[in-house]
Amino acid sequence: MAAALSAAALLLGCCGAALASGVQDQAEQFFRSGHTNNWAVLVCTSRFWFNYRHVANTLSVYRSVKRLGIPDSHIVLMLADDMACNPRNPKPATVFSHKNMELNVYGDDVEVDYRSYEVTVENFLRVLTGRIPPSTPRSKRLLSDDRSNILIYMTGHGGNGFLKFQDSEEITNVELADAFEQMWQKRRYNELLFIIDTCQGASMYERFYSPNIMALASSQVGEDSLSHQPDLGIGVHLMDRYTFYVLEFLEEIHPASQTNMNDLFQVCPKSLCVSTPGHRTDLFQRDPQNVLITDFFGSVRKVEITTETISLDRDLAGFENELPKDELATEPLKYADQLPVAQIIHQKPKQKDWHPPGGFILGLWALIIMVFFKTYGIKHMKHIF
Amino acid sequence: AVPVSVVFTPGSVPADLPRQLPYRDVREEPVPVGCKTPTGRRCPRSLPELLWVAPGFLARWQSQPRSRPSPPRLPQGTNVYVGKHRSALVRAGQGLAALRARLQQLTRVMSFTASSIAAALADRVPDGQLGPDARRHLKSSLGYEITFSLLNPDPKSHDVDWDIEGAVNRYVQPVLDKLSVVANFSVDSQILYYAVLGVTPRFDKESSSFLLSAHSLPHVINPVEARLGSSAASLYPVLNFLLYVPERSHSPLYIQDKDGAPVPTNAFHSPRWGGIMIYNIEAPASPQASLPLHVDVDMVRVMEVFLAQLRLLFGISREELPPEFQVESPGNEGLADWELDRLLWAHTVENIATVATTLTSLAQLLDQISNIVIKDDVASEVYRAVASVQDAMAELAEGRLRSAFQASKEAVTSSERAFFDPSLLHLLYFPDDQKFAIYIPLFLPMAVPILLSLAKILREARQRKKEPTKMD
Numbered sequence: 001m002a003a004a005l006s007a008a009a010l011l012l013g014c015c016g017a018a019l020a021s022g023v024q025d026q027a028e029q030f031f032r033s034g035h036t037n038n039w040a041v042l043v044c045t046s047r048f049w050f051n052y053r054h055v056a057n058t059l060s061v062y063r064s065v066k067r068l069g070i071p072d073s074h075i076v077l078m079l080a081d082d083m084a085c086n087p088r089n090p091k092p093a094t095v096f097s098h099k100n101m102e103l104n105v106y107g108d109d110v111e112v113d114y115r116s117y118e119v120t121v122e123n124f125l126r127v128l129t130g131r132i133p134p135s136t137p138r139s140k141r142l143l144s145d146d147r148s149n150i151l152i153y154m155t156g157h158g159g160n161g162f163l164k165f166q167d168s169e170e171i172t173n174v175e176l177a178d179a180f181e182q183m184w185q186k187r188r189y190n191e192l193l194f195i196i197d198t199c200q201g202a203s204m205y206e207r208f209y210s211p212n213i214m215a216l217a218s219s220q221v222g223e224d225s226l227s228h229q230p231d232l233g234i235g236v237h238l239m240d241r242y243t244f245y246v247l248e249f250l251e252e253i254h255p256a257s258q259t260n261m262n263d264l265f266q267v268c269p270k271s272l273c274v275s276t277p278g279h280r281t282d283l284f285q286r287d288p289q290n291v292l293i294t295d296f297f298g299s300v301r302k303v304e305i306t307t308e309t310i311s312l313d314r315d316l317a318g319f320e321n322e323l324p325k326d327e328l329a330t331e332p333l334k335y336a337d338q339l340p341v342a343q344i345i346h347q348k349p350k351q352k353d354w355h356p357p358g359g360f361i362l363g364l365w366a367l368i369i370m371v372f373f374k375t376y377g378i379k380h381m382k383h384i385f
Numbered sequence: 386a387v388p389v390s391v392v393f394t395p396g397s398v399p400a401d402l403p404r405q406l407p408y409r410d411v412r413e414e415p416v417p418v419g420c421k422t423p424t425g426r427r428c429p430r431s432l433p434e435l436l437w438v439a440p441g442f443l444a445r446w447q448s449q450p451r452s453r454p455s456p457p458r459l460p461q462g463t464n465v466y467v468g469k470h471r472s473a474l475v476r477a478g479q480g481l482a483a484l485r486a487r488l489q490q491l492t493r494v495m496s497f498t499a500s501s502i503a504a505a506l507a508d509r510v511p512d513g514q515l516g517p518d519a520r521r522h523l524k525s526s527l528g529y530e531i532t533f534s535l536l537n538p539d540p541k542s543h544d545v546d547w548d549i550e551g552a553v554n555r556y557v558q559p560v561l562d563k564l565s566v567v568a569n570f571s572v573d574s575q576i577l578y579y580a581v582l583g584v585t586p587r588f589d590k591e592s593s594s595f596l597l598s599a600h601s602l603p604h605v606i607n608p609v610e611a612r613l614g615s616s617a618a619s620l621y622p623v624l625n626f627l628l629y630v631p632e633r634s635h636s637p638l639y640i641q642d643k644d645g646a647p648v649p650t651n652a653f654h655s656p657r658w659g660g661i662m663i664y665n666i667e668a669p670a671s672p673q674a675s676l677p678l679h680v681d682v683d684m685v686r687v688m689e690v691f692l693a694q695l696r697l698l699f700g701i702s703r704e705e706l707p708p709e710f711q712v713e714s715p716g717n718e719g720l721a722d723w724e725l726d727r728l729l730w731a732h733t734v735e736n737i738a739t740v741a742t743t744l745t746s747l748a749q750l751l752d753q754i755s756n757i758v759i760k761d762d763v764a765s766e767v768y769r770a771v772a773s774v775q776d777a778m779a780e781l782a783e784g785r786l787r788s789a790f791q792a793s794k795e796a797v798t799s800s801e802r803a804f805f806d807p808s809l810l811h812l813l814y815f816p817d818d819q820k821f822a823i824y825i826p827l828f829l830p831m832a833v834p835i836l837l838s839l840a841k842i843l844r845e846a847r848q849r850k851k852e853p854t855k856m857d
Contacts, residue, residue, distance in 0.1 A: 036657045069607035125810060133807045138620060145524060147657060174816070178753075185746035186804065255583075255604050299610075303602045305642050306652040306660060308702065309689040312556055313717050368831075371838040 035149040035190045038299040039142060040065045040075045043124060045156030045165045047081035047116075052236040053227050055083045056097045057155045057197055057243040059105040064250040065151065066109075068298030076127055076142055078114035080156075080166055090234055097239050097247065113140050121171045128152075129182045146187035151195070151296045155243065158198030160221055161206075177207040184210040191284070193296040197242045199224040202278040214261065214284045214291070218242030218268075219275035226274050241273045255298050261288040465491055467712045471722045522700030523657055525732040525739075527798065528569035528621040531557075532659075533691070534613060535682075536580045539632035543666060544677040547628070549574040552684035560692055560719030564699075566787065567728060571619065582629065583608040586638055592647075595631070595638045597663075602640070602653050605661065624698060625659035626691045630666060630680070637665040652690045660694035662687060692719055701728055729790045733781060736793035740774045743800040754811045763806050770799035 042065070044058035062077055084093050084106045095106035114123060126132050127142050144150055156163055162170040183189055194215040196204050201217030208215065218225040218240065227237035228244045239247075245268040253259055265279050265288070281288050294300050465487060523529070533553070537545050553572055561570045582605045586595040597605070613625055631638040639647040640663060654660035664687065666680050696702045701724045713721070720728075744767065751757060773796035780789035 036655070069604075071607070071611040073611075122810065126807070129810070130805050131807045131810050132805075141620075143620070145657075172816070178811075182746075182750070185749075186743065255607070299607055300603045301606050301655045301658060303599075303606075303653045303655045304697075305599065305602075305640065305648050306650050306654050306662075306690060306694050306697065307648070308697075309650055309693045310696070310719065311714055311716070312685055312689050312692070368835060371835050371842070374842055375838045 034147065035295065036147040036302060037144075038070050038074060038149050038151070038296065039144045040070055040151040040153070041078075041127065041142060042075065043078045043119065043152075043154045043156075045080050045119065045154065045163060047166055049081075049083070049086055049088045050236055051081070051156075052083050052095070052234070053239050054155045055079055055081060056095050056105060056239050058153065059095050059110065060097045060239070060243060060247040061153045061195075061250075062110070063105050063107065064247065064253075065297055068250075068253065068294060069255050070297075070299045072109075072111045073139065074299070075111070076113050076140065077111065078119045078124065078127075079112050079116075080119040081116060088235075096231065096234065097244070111139070117166070119166060121165050121169050121175075124165075124171065125175065125179050128179045130186065130188060142188070144188050147190050148188070149191045149193070149296050150189045151193045153195045153197075154204075155197040155240065158196070158200055158204065160200050161203045163196070163198055163204060173204045173207045176204060177209055180208060180213060181210045184212075191286075191295070195246075197225060197240050201225060202280075205280050208280070208283060211283055212285055213280075214288070215280040216264070217278045218273070220278050223275040242268050242275070242277060245272060250293075250297065253293050253297065255294060255300060257292075257294065259293045261291040261293065264293060467491070467494065467723070468721070471726070522731075523622060523624075523698055525735045525797075526568060526622050527794065528571070528619070530619050530621045530623045531561075531570060531572045531695075532613065532623060532625050533572070533574040534625060534627045535574075535576045536609065536627055536629045537576065537578050538581045538630075539634075540578050540677065542633040542676050542678060543630055543680050545576075545630050545680045545682060547576075547682040547687075548684055552688055556685070556688040556692065556717065559717050560695070563718050563720060563725060564728075566725070566790070567732060569621075571621075575614070577609075577612055580609055580612055586631075586635055592639075595635045596641045596647070597638065598641045599643050603655075606655060606658070622657070623659075624695070626694065627659070627661040628682070628687055629661060629663050631663060633676075636668065638663050639665075650690050650693075652694065654694045654697060656698065659698070660691060662690050696720060699728060700731065701725075726786055729786050733777065733786070733790045733793045736790075736797045737774055737777055737781075740770055740793070740796045740800045743804050744770060747800075747804050750809070750811075757809060757811055760806070760808055763803050763809070766799045766803035766806075770796045770803060773799060 040062075042058050042062050044054045046054045058077070058079060062075065065075060066072070083089060084095050093106065094104045097103050097105045114127075127140070130142065132141055142150075154163060156165070158164060161173045164170050180192065183192075189212070191212045192214070194205060194208075194213060196216070197218040198204070200219060200221050200223065202220045205213075205215035205217060206221075219242075226241050228239045228241045230237045246264070249264065249267045261281075265277075268277050270276050284291075292300075533549055535545060535547055535549070537543060553574070557572065561572070564570065582597075584597060584601045584605050586597045588594075589596045609627065610625075613627075638651075640651055640653060642648050650662070651665070652660060652662035664682060666678065669678055693702075696719070701720050747767070751759070773792045777789045777792035777796055780786075780792060
């Protein structure tokens with residue numbers, strides 16, 4: 001890791017001299033995107049061992065995004081199942097993305113924020129819209145603002161208009177579009193890049209209607225996304241094709257690269273992917289030609305040189321006389337006082353209360369009973385009651 | 386409105402003053418915020434109309450009583466000297482028109498301008514004119530967390546000691562106390578060892594120093610950020626101020642700006658994130674000095690830069706000053722009273738716009754999804770937000786800035802609590818074809834015998850009606 005970093009730094013260093021003339025242009029281009037920070041929400045929605053490839057997909061994107069500079073505090077990683085420590089994994093604590101076990105994407109510093117059964121449609125929508133219970137830790141929140149570029153990557157099993165979560169529930173494209181609209185209303189993003197790698201993935205971005213969203217999908221409606229290759233040692237397919245080629249593409253990107261989105265759209269043509277990847281840019285205000293890959297996958301900050309200072313009076317000892325604030329006698333706060341324990345304990349369970357049958361059901365049964373007795377005669381009543 | 390009081394010193398009253406002193410003059414100068422410009426672009430409907438006509442200034446002209454001592458002279462070439470307590474000395478011009486023009490310039494410097502209001506509203510108002518740079522000041526928030534970090538990548542060579550607590554108490558705390566009207570501030574500090582920058586600096590033979598060029602600066606921050614621990618901090622926005630002591634092998638290290646000249650402050654900052662300053666240690670006098678060298682950081686020099694960066698991050702600093710203006714240095718307080726007022730104006734306007742759009746989008750959401758249940762506390766938060774924002778706008782119109790700001794803060798808190806209430810999550814979307822697909826297989830087979838029996842009953846009833854006389 002240190003070797004790679006210094007190699008990258010050396011590369012940057014020797015590029016620095018050559019780029020001295022292009023600095024002016026670069027500075028101009030640099031300010032073209034209006035974002036100041038980057039976030040990433042990476043979701044894997046399938047569980048079970050045979051869906052190893054979905055976890056590997058998500059972890060590959062996680063690895064690229066971290067390598068290009070987005071810190072863990074700005075990544076929300078949701079993995080629906082644990083492959084690295086799965087009892088069926090012949091190589092525990094690893095998740096490989098290339099056959100012959102070349103690349104272990106489950107490195108030393110993977111931080112999973114939502115794991116296993118916490119990956120639900122509800123939690124995903126809560127993360128996106130920000131309607132999170134106050135007791136949620138900071139690492140599980142998406143604290144983006146109006147200057148954040150967000151990358152959302154989802155993978156799993158999907159169909160025409162829906163994406164399956166945990167084999168028990170699904171999220172529809174309309175719900176996703178509404179969630180993005182909620183985010184836009186609250187200005188929780190500056191620009192959003194949505195990548196989905198599922199069967200019929202293009203159906204998931206059909207319904208978006210909020211501005212500044214760019215979407216990529218691995219397959220069109222009616223097509224299946226296929227997996228890449230099985231590994232005979234592990235016994236499952238390791239990656240999906242689309243994400244495999246996206247990962248190969250991203251490995252070439254370094255934080256200072258100028259590759260733009262049009263190159264990402266060309267990744268994985270039909271000859272390699274068998275399905276036809278699609279993309280949608282009509283809601284996006286800038287031209288994809290001007291959008292750098294690092295605008296979403298990396299975290300290249302805008303900096304300004306500080307040219308002014310203020311002048312401080314060096315020997316101002318007057319403020320030492322103030323009583324330091326922590327000398328005031330305060331009782332130590334008890335744990336119970338700080339948490340809304342009463343609220344948490346007495347939370348009503350979420351299942352629906354029993355309602356008496358509504359008008360429709362009552363009417364239906366009344367109709368059925370009336371017809372029965374009319375048809376077969378009232379004399380059957382005494383046999384029943 | 387912004388009340389302005391103009392006091393004439395004896396002998397400086399312009400000759401063409403129309404009226405006898407003292408008198409009042411109300412000058413309405415609407416400050417357009419970008420909507421309803423001459424091209425006819427519309428504001429988003431959610432913004433209250435009132436914001437378009439921002440109040441102008443009303444001037445009160447009076448003369449100074451003769452008993453006061455004569456005022457100080459302005460230096461040559463300066464026509465306006467802006468003090469730090471909301472007052473300014475203006476050189477009396479040739480006539481009333483020139484004086485008025487200077488006063489207008491002055492109010493623009495000391496109070497808000499169209500561009501500063503538009504920048505505050507930048508994310509609500511569709512803009513074409515403002516570039517992406519305009520929105521780089523920190524957003525208005527209830528609190529901020531400031532973290533000072535000392536990065537020592539080479540502890541074997543440098544044993545760096547910084548009296549951060551003393552420096553914070555002496556230099557930072559006065560500034561934060563003055564800013565405490567705006568938000569709650571909390572300060573912490575840390576020392577990180579073996580934290581390297583992401584970029585290798587180049588060695589420059591002419592100055593025999595190491596240089597970091599301007600375009601490699603953006604890549605410096607990322608490798609460090611992961612170790613800063615900002616995720617453990619509070620939910621408020623975090624401002625990081627890093628002091629980097631370069632390694633012995635890379636000393637001295639200077640930052641180069643775009644033209645290749647070394648930057649005097651040796652510091653740079655990133656909007657909405659914080660700032661980094663590089664602190665060079667002089668090489669020891671004798672090369673055989675024992676390592677590690679003990680270094681005591683000169684906190685005044687450091688804090689001068691950090692506080693200047695803090696001002697830039699908040700947008701307090703004034704970039705374009707008219708040429709004849711001179712501004713008094715605010716000293717240890719960090720910012721002048723009128724700069725604080727400008728910040729409060731911008732934040733109040735931003736808060737009001739935020740509340741307006743939040744409540745509007747909440748109303749739209751509830752219109753769309755008819756079966757969401759609104760809890761009582763959500764409803765009361767909404768009412769409170771509406772009342773507070775109306776208060777805030779009324780106070781702003783009167784010019785009472787502090788109370789307007791407090792009201793706008795309450796409005797924002799209430800509206801955010803209402804909008805982000807966890808109970809408002811609407812999950813169930815049933816498209817119409819799914820509804821058919823579920824209910825038809827259930828009810829259709831059941832309905833067939835019922836409908837047939839109904840038809841039989843109706844037929845019998847009709848037949849019985851047709852032959853009433855058959856009864857004997």
